[in-house]
Amino acid sequence: MPVPTAIVDTRHVYDWVFGIYVPIGIGVFGFFTVTIIVVTVRFRRRDGRRHRLAGHNEANRLELAYAVVLLCIAAVLLDVTFRAEHLVDTASARERPALTVDVIASRWEWTFRYAGHGITHVSGAVGDAPLVVPVDEPVRFNLTSRDVIHGFWIPQLAFKRDAMPGTVERVTLDFDRTGSFSGACSEYCGIFHSEMVFGVRVLPDRRFDRWLARHGAGPV
Amino acid sequence: MTGAVRPLLIWLAILTTTGTLNAIWTGDLIQTATFAAAVLAVGTLVLFQVLANPDALRRGAPGARGAETIVRASAAAALAAIGLSTLVVGVVFGHFLIDFGAAVLIVGLTRLVLERRAQHAAERAAAQRRAGAEASPRVAGRAGGAPTGEVP
Amino acid sequence: MRLISTDHKTIGINLGVLSLFYFLLGGLFALLMRSQLAEPNNQLLSNGTYDELFTMHGSTMIFLFVTPMALALALYLIPLQIGARTLSAPRAALCGFWLWVCGGLVMQSGWFTASGPGQDGWTSYTPLSTGSYTPGVGQDLWVLGVLLAILGMILIAICIAVTVARRRAPGMTMMRLPVFSWTALVSVLMVIGAFPMMVLVMALLYVDRLGAHIFTGFAGAVDYEDLFWFFGHPVVYVMFFPYLGAAAEAIAVGAHKRWFGYTAFVASMLAFSVLSMSVWGHHMFVTGGVTNQYFAFTSTLLLVPAGIEYFDLVGTLVGGSIVPRCAFLFGITFFIQFLIGGLSGIFLASPVLDYNAYGSYIVVAHFHYTLFAGSIFGFFAGVYHWFPKLTGRLLREGLGRVHLGLLIVGTNLTFLPMFFLGSDGMARRIARYPTHPGWAGLNQLETAGAGLIALAVAVFLLNVVVSLRRPRLAGPDPWLGHTLEWATSSPPPALNFTEPLPPIRSYAPLLDLREAADAAAAADPSDPVPVP
Numbered sequence: 001m002p003v004p005t006a007i008v009d010t011r012h013v014y015d016w017v018f019g020i021y022v023p024i025g026i027g028v029f030g031f032f033t034v035t036i037i038v039v040t041v042r043f044r045r046r047d048g049r050r051h052r053l054a055g056h057n058e059a060n061r062l063e064l065a066y067a068v069v070l071l072c073i074a075a076v077l078l079d080v081t082f083r084a085e086h087l088v089d090t091a092s093a094r095e096r097p098a099l100t101v102d103v104i105a106s107r108w109e110w111t112f113r114y115a116g117h118g119i120t121h122v123s124g125a126v127g128d129a130p131l132v133v134p135v136d137e138p139v140r141f142n143l144t145s146r147d148v149i150h151g152f153w154i155p156q157l158a159f160k161r162d163a164m165p166g167t168v169e170r171v172t173l174d175f176d177r178t179g180s181f182s183g184a185c186s187e188y189c190g191i192f193h194s195e196m197v198f199g200v201r202v203l204p205d206r207r208f209d210r211w212l213a214r215h216g217a218g219p220v
Numbered sequence: 221m222t223g224a225v226r227p228l229l230i231w232l233a234i235l236t237t238t239g240t241l242n243a244i245w246t247g248d249l250i251q252t253a254t255f256a257a258a259v260l261a262v263g264t265l266v267l268f269q270v271l272a273n274p275d276a277l278r279r280g281a282p283g284a285r286g287a288e289t290i291v292r293a294s295a296a297a298a299l300a301a302i303g304l305s306t307l308v309v310g311v312v313f314g315h316f317l318i319d320f321g322a323a324v325l326i327v328g329l330t331r332l333v334l335e336r337r338a339q340h341a342a343e344r345a346a347a348q349r350r351a352g353a354e355a356s357p358r359v360a361g362r363a364g365g366a367p368t369g370e371v372p
Numbered sequence: 373m374r375l376i377s378t379d380h381k382t383i384g385i386n387l388g389v390l391s392l393f394y395f396l397l398g399g400l401f402a403l404l405m406r407s408q409l410a411e412p413n414n415q416l417l418s419n420g421t422y423d424e425l426f427t428m429h430g431s432t433m434i435f436l437f438v439t440p441m442a443l444a445l446a447l448y449l450i451p452l453q454i455g456a457r458t459l460s461a462p463r464a465a466l467c468g469f470w471l472w473v474c475g476g477l478v479m480q481s482g483w484f485t486a487s488g489p490g491q492d493g494w495t496s497y498t499p500l501s502t503g504s505y506t507p508g509v510g511q512d513l514w515v516l517g518v519l520l521a522i523l524g525m526i527l528i529a530i531c532i533a534v535t536v537a538r539r540r541a542p543g544m545t546m547m548r549l550p551v552f553s554w555t556a557l558v559s560v561l562m563v564i565g566a567f568p569m570m571v572l573v574m575a576l577l578y579v580d581r582l583g584a585h586i587f588t589g590f591a592g593a594v595d596y597e598d599l600f601w602f603f604g605h606p607v608v609y610v611m612f613f614p615y616l617g618a619a620a621e622a623i624a625v626g627a628h629k630r631w632f633g634y635t636a637f638v639a640s641m642l643a644f645s646v647l648s649m650s651v652w653g654h655h656m657f658v659t660g661g662v663t664n665q666y667f668a669f670t671s672t673l674l675l676v677p678a679g680i681e682y683f684d685l686v687g688t689l690v691g692g693s694i695v696p697r698c699a700f701l702f703g704i705t706f707f708i709q710f711l712i713g714g715l716s717g718i719f720l721a722s723p724v725l726d727y728n729a730y731g732s733y734i735v736v737a738h739f740h741y742t743l744f745a746g747s748i749f750g751f752f753a754g755v756y757h758w759f760p761k762l763t764g765r766l767l768r769e770g771l772g773r774v775h776l777g778l779l780i781v782g783t784n785l786t787f788l789p790m791f792f793l794g795s796d797g798m799a800r801r802i803a804r805y806p807t808h809p810g811w812a813g814l815n816q817l818e819t820a821g822a823g824l825i826a827l828a829v830a831v832f833l834l835n836v837v838v839s840l841r842r843p844r845l846a847g848p849d850p851w852l853g854h855t856l857e858w859a860t861s862s863p864p865p866a867l868n869f870t871e872p873l874p875p876i877r878s879y880a881p882l883l884d885l886r887e888a889a890d891a892a893a894a895a896d897p898s899d900p901v902p903v904p
Contacts, residue, residue: 010724013724014724017725021722022719028711029711032682032708035686036686036704036708039689040689040694043627043690044694044695045628045694056687057633059632060636063633064636066679066680066683067680070679073675074675074676077718078672081721081722081723081724088724148500149497149499151658151730151799155732155796160727160730160731161658161660162658162660164661166588184797184799184802186658186730186800188493188800190505190506191419193802194805224536224537225537226546227546227638230642231642231646234643234646234647235649238646238647242650242666245666248662248663250598251602251662254598254599254602255650258565258602258649261564262564269537273538282545283542285539285541288458290867291463292377292379293373293377293378294378294462295376297464297467298376298467298470300467301469301473305471308516309513312509312512332463335463
C-alpha cells in the first residue's frame with residue numbers, strides 16, 4: 001500500500017495503517033507463540049533430570065537493549081499513526097467542500113439536511129431515506145445530536161465520529177466509489193439503538209447533480 | 221517498615237511526569253485535575269507511612285518484628301458497612317431506610333471505637349507485662365515472637 | 373463467625389467465592405445474549421431485556437468478579453508471601469468486604485424492580501444515563517451499587533498496601549517481594565489512585581439524576597467520559613496485573629526455575645501501571661473532546677513494558693526443567709491468548725484505526741481477549757496453583773486438561789469471529805442484526821463457542837467438587853514452590869506460620885534452600901543432602 005500523501009479518503013488511510021500494524025502484530029504473535037511452545041517442549045523434564053543449577057536469572061543489559069528495540073517499534077508505529085491522523089483530521093478539514101450536509105442525530109433517527117437545497121432525509125427507526133453524496137468530492141458534515149451521544153459510522157469509509165449534544169462537530173469525508181453502503185449508530189443510545197441505521201448512496205457527479213435538482217427546492 | 225515507600229515514590233514520580241506531559245500537551249484542565257487527584261491519593265498513603273514510621277524511607281531489610289495484636293473478628297466493621305449501605309439505598313427508597321441505616325451505622329461506628337479502645341488497653345497491658353518480664357531471658361529471647369494481646 | 377472474621381484468609385476466601393458466584397451469573401447473562409444473537413433478527417429477547425443483559429453482564433464481570441477476585445487473591449496470598457501473620461487494619465478490610473457485598477446486592481436488586489436493572493452499559497454515559505433518558509429505580513440502584521462496591525474495594529486495597537509496607541518478615545526487602553505480590557501491589561496502588569474518582573462520578577451522576585443537571589451539554593458529556601475513564605481504564609489493568617502475577621508464579625514453579633529478570637520485571641511493572649493510568653483518553657478518540665495524539669502516544673508506549681513481560685517469560689522457560697501441569701499450562705496459555713488482546717490494543721491505540729474499530733465488535737473482541745482470554749486463564753492458572761494451599765487438596769489433573777482444552781477452543785471460537793464482524797461493520801450493543809452476508813454464520817460460531825466455554829466452566833466446577841469429595845491430600849508444598857506460602861501447612865493455620873520462617877535472601881526463598889542443598893550434594897556426591 002503506497003504512502004498516502006495527498007488528500008485521499010479515510011478508507012485508503014485506514015488500509016495503509018492497517019497494512020502496517022496488522023502484519024507486525026501477526027508476526028509478533030506468531031514469533032512469541034512459536035517460541036513459547038518450542039521452548040516449553042525443548043525444556044520439558046525428562047528422566048527426572050533437574051535443571052542446571054543457578055542459571056542466569058537476570059540479563060539487565062539485554063533487557064535494556066530489548067526495551068530500546070521496543071521503543072523503536074513504538075516510534076515507527078507512532079510516526080505512521082501521527083501522519084495518518086494528520087491526513088484524516090487536519091488536512092481534510094482544509095479542503096473546500098463541494099457539498100455540506102447537516103447530520104442531526106436523535107433517538108433513534110438520522111436527519112440529513114442539505115442546507116441550501118431544501119432537502120431533508122430521515123433514516124433510522126422511522127424512515128429509510130438514505131444519505132446521498134457525490135463520488136470523489138469532499139463532503140462536509142456538520143454533526144450534532146438532539147439528545148444523547150450517538151455515533152455516525154460509515155464502515156465503508158472506515159470512519160466514525162460521535163454526534164454529541166450541545167456542539168457541532170465538522171468532518172470532511174471523501175467517497176471514492178459509487179454504490180450503496182450502510183451506516184450505523186456506533187454509540188449505544190437506548191432501546192432502539194440497533195435500528196438507528198442509514199443507507200449511503202454514492203452517485204457519480206452528473207447523477208448527483210440531477211438528483212439534487214429533482215429533489216431539491218433549488219438554491220435558496 | 222524499612223524501604224516500604226521507596227518504590228511508591230518512584231511510582232509517584234513517573235505519574236507526575238506523565239501528568240505534566242499531559243498538561244503541556246493537552247492543556248486540558250479536567251485531565252490535569254484527575255492526574256493531581258491520583259497523585260494526591262497515593263501521596264497521602266505515602267505520607268501516612270512515613271509519618272507512622274520514618275524508617276519507611278530508609279534503604280535496607282525490615283528487622284525483627286515487635287509484638288502485634290491479633291484481631292480475630294469484628295461485628296462492628298460489618299455492621300458499619302451494612303449501615304452505610306442501607307443509608308445510601310435509603311436515598312432511593314425513602315426515610316425509613318435512611319434513619320434505620322444511620323442508626324445501624326452509628327451503632328457500628330460506636331462499637332468500632334469501643335473495640336479499638338479495648339484493643340489499645342490490651343496492648344498497653346501486654347507492653348507492661350513485657351517490660352516487667354524484661355529480666356527473664358526466656359521471654360526476652362522471643363523478640364518478634366508470639367502475639368501478645370488478644371481482642372475478640 | 374466466618375462472615376465477621378478479620379483473618380485475611382477468611383475474608384479472601386469469602387470475597388473469592390462470592391466473586392466466583394458472580395462469574396457464573398455474569399456468564400449466564402452472556403449465554404442469554406449469545407442465544408439472542410444466534411440468528412439474524414431474532415425475537416427471543418426484547419430490546420430492553422438485551423440492553424439490561426449486556427449492561428449487567430459487563431457490570432457483574434467487572435465490578436463483582438474480575439476486580440474483586442484480583443483483590444481476593446491479593447488478600448489471601450500477600451500476607452503469606454511476605455511472611456506476615458495478619459493484615460494491617462483488618463477491620464477496614466472486613467468493612468470493605470461488606471460494602472462490596474452490599475454494593476453487589478444493591479446493583480443486582482434492580483432485576484426485581486419494575487424498571488429493570490441498569491440498562492446503559494457498564495459505562496453509563498451521560499446524558500443517556502441521566503434522569504431524562506433513563507428514569508427508574510433500577511438505574512438508581514445500579515449507580516449506588518457501583519458506588520458502594522467501589523468504596524469497599526478501595527478500603528481493601530488500602531489494607532493490602534499498608535500490609536505490604538508494615539508487615540513484611542525480617543529480611544523481606546521490597547526487592548525480595550514475590551512476583552505475584554508485586555503485581556498485586558501495583559494494582560492496589562492503581563485502585564487507591566483511580567477508584568476514588570469513580571465514587572465521585574457515581575455520586576455526581578446520582579445527584580444529576582435527581583435533577584441537578586451536572587453533566588449537561590457537550591462539556592458535561594465529555595467531562596463524564598473523562599472522569600469515568602480515568603477510573604475505567606486503570607480498572608482494566610487492576611483486572612490484569614494480579615492474574616499476570618499468578619500465571620508467572622505458576623510458570624516459574626512449573627519450570628522449577630525462578631522467574632527470570634526480576635529487576636527488569638519490577639521496573640516494568642512500575643512503569644506499566646503508571647502508564648496505564650495515563651492512557652484513558654484512547655476511549656474518547658471519536659468524541660472530538662480530547663487530544664488524541666497524547667493518548668495515542670502513551671497507549672502505544674505500553675508495548676514496551678508489556679514486551680518485557682514476554683521476554684521474562686521466555687527467559688524463565690529457557691533452561692528450565694518443565695513439568696507441564698495444569699497450572700503451568702493455564703499460565704502459558706494466558707500469555708499466548710493475552711497476546712491477541714494486547715496486540716489488538718496497540719492497533720486500537722492508533723486513532724485512525726480506532727475511528728473504524730470504536731463501538732464495533734472489533735473492540736468487543738479486543739477486550740474479551742484481554743479480560744477473558746487473558747485474565748481468566750491467569751485466574752485459572754492461579755486456581756490450579758493455589759487450590760492445594762487453600763484447601764489442602766489437589767485438583768484432578770485429567771479434568772483440568774479437559775477444562776483447559778475446552779476453554780481454549782471455546783474462547784477462540786467465541787471471540788475470534790468478532791474481529792471479522794467488527795471489520796465488516798457490526799456495531800456492539802445491538803440487540804439484533806439484519807441479514808447480512810456472512811454475519812449469521814460467524815454469530816452462530818460465537819454462540820457455539822459460548823456454549824463450549826460454559827461446558828469448560830462446568831468441567832472446572834466438577835473438578836472442584838470431585839477433588840473436595842474424594843480428596844487427594846496436597847501436603848504443605850506439592851509443587852516445590854518458591855515463595856513463603858509453601859512453607860506452611862495447607863490450609864495455613866490461623867496465624868499463617870507455626871515454624872520459624874526460612875531465611876529470606878531473594879524473591880524465591882524456598883528455591884534458595886533447595887538450590888543450596890543441591891549445590892552441597894553436587895560438591896559432595898558421596899553424601900547426598902536431602903532436598904527439603
